[in-house]
Amino acid sequence: xxxxxxxxxxxxxxxxxxxxxxxxxxxxxxxxxxxxxxxxxxxxxxxxxxxxxxxxxxxxxxxxxxxxxxxxxxxxxxxxxxxxxxxxxxxxxxxxxxxxxxxxxxxxxxxxxxxxxxxxxxxxxxxxxxxxxxxxxxxxxxxxxxxxxxxxxxxxxxxxxxxxxxxxxxxxxxxxxxxxxxxxxxxxxxxxxxxxxxxxxxxxxxxxxxxxxxxxxxxxxxxxxxxxxxxxxxxxxxxxxxxxxxxxxxxxxxxxxxxxxxxxxxxxxxxxx
Numbered sequence: 037x038x039x040x041x042x043x044x045x046x047x048x049x050x051x052x053x054x055x056x057x058x059x060x061x062x063x064x065x066x067x068x069x070x071x072x073x074x075x076x077x078x079x080x081x082x083x084x085x086x087x088x089x090x091x092x093x094x095x096x097x098x099x100x101x102x103x104x105x106x107x108x109x110x111x112x113x114x115x116x117x118x119x120x121x122x123x124x125x126x127x128x129x130x131x132x133x134x135x136x137x138x139x140x141x142x143x144x145x146x147x148x149x150x151x152x153x154x155x156x157x158x159x160x161x162x163x164x165x166x167x168x169x170x171x172x173x174x175x176x177x178x179x180x181x182x183x184x185x186x187x188x189x190x191x192x193x194x195x196x197x198x199x200x201x202x203x204x205x206x207x208x209x210x211x212x213x214x215x216x217x218x219x220x221x222x223x224x225x226x227x228x229x230x231x232x233x234x235x236x237x238x239x240x241x242x243x244x245x246x247x248x249x250x251x252x253x254x255x256x257x258x259x260x261x262x263x264x265x266x267x268x269x270x271x272x273x274x275x276x277x278x279x280x281x282x283x284x285x286x287x288x289x290x291x292x293x294x295x296x297x298x299x300x301x302x303x304x305x306x307x308x309x
Contacts, residue, residue, distance in 0.1 A: 063162040070155035077285055081135065084292050088129035090299040091292070095218060096210040097203075097225050097305075099292040100232060104199035105130045112206075137192040144186035146244045147281050187245045197240055200233045211307070222309040225298060232284070232291040239280035242273035 084091075084101050091099040092110035105112045107119060108130040118128055142148060153159040160167040207229045211221030240246070251257050251267030258264060273280070297303040 059162070059164055063165055067154040067158075067161050070151045073282075073285070074152055074155065077289060080289055081139075084296070085131035085135050086127065086129055087296075088127075088131070090296045091131070093225065093295060093299050093305065094210075094212065096207050096212070096223075097229065097295045097298065098206070099131075099295045100200055100203070100229075100236075100288050101135060101292045102131045103203050104134065104196070106133050112203075134196070137189055138196060140185055141189040141193040141240075142281075142285075144183045144189065145281065146186070147278050149183060190240075190243060190245050190249075193240050197233070197237055200229075200236060204229050204233050221307060223305050223307045225294060225305045227308075228291050228294045232287040235280060235284040235287045238273060239277070239284040241270060242275075242277040242280050244274060244277070246270060247274050 081101065084099070091102045092105075092112055095111045098105065098110065098112045102108070102110075103112070104114060107113060107115050107117060107122075107128075109117055113130070122128055143152070154161055158167050204226070207226035208222065209220050210218040211223060211226070213219045213221075247267070247270045250270055251263055254260065254263070257267055294303070298305045
């Protein structure tokens with residue numbers, strides 16, 4: 037519907053109601069794919085976290101969902117098996133002690149907010165498409181106010197990256213040898229962990245919050261060449277933040293699946309070198 041504007045030119049009013057729009061393209065495709073993919077990831081990650089088994093292969097592989105393993109039954113455990121003081125009525129899985137931190141980091145990510153707000157909450161479903169609410173409260177109220185946790189869980193994400201790079205080292209240097217010991221070797225599993233950790237590193241270090249922490253608080257970065265170089269590097273990565281977000285989502289899920297299936301004997305870890 038068109039009505040005259042203040043200057044007399046016709047103005048098109050946006051139709052009201054959920055999903056109402058004058059757009060004729062497939063605007064629903066992008067939020068629909070986001071809804072499906074993120075739902076798939078949440079279901080799989082929740083299922084994998086509660087398993088508590090088949091998450092390691094000898095001393096060389098550890099699922100990224102379980103790293104670092106604080107308590108557990110694998111050779112990768114820092115503090116040994118489950119402590120005796122753990123309440124028996126509570127389910128235990130090493131992943132449940134770790135996954136909340138990368139989960140909060142990922143789902144409070146500035147890019148993911150824009151993606152799943154459209155897919156899950158229709159806020160709005162797409163540009164120029166009506167949403168089911170009449171007012172916009174932004175992230176100044178609860179529960180969306182919790183999104184501010186992103187700037188704090190960033191430090192946990194960096195710490196977890198260090199643990200994942202240790203796992204990459206184990207994947208290459210703790211391969212079983214013919215003499216019964218362990219040593220350097222290249223297998224499909226070690227490459228899977230390397231690719232996943234690399235993508236997670238790019239995703240983490242392209243973070244908007246990290247970009248601000250490195251150089252956003254300075255009025256004149258040119259006076260600090262080293263800081264300026266770091267800021268430019270993160271800015272370059274930040275331009276591809278969306279791609280790293282999706283690629284690392286698939287890679288971390290596949291890395292867990294690969295380790296799990298090898299541990300179950302479904303897949304054989306092909307040795308390359």
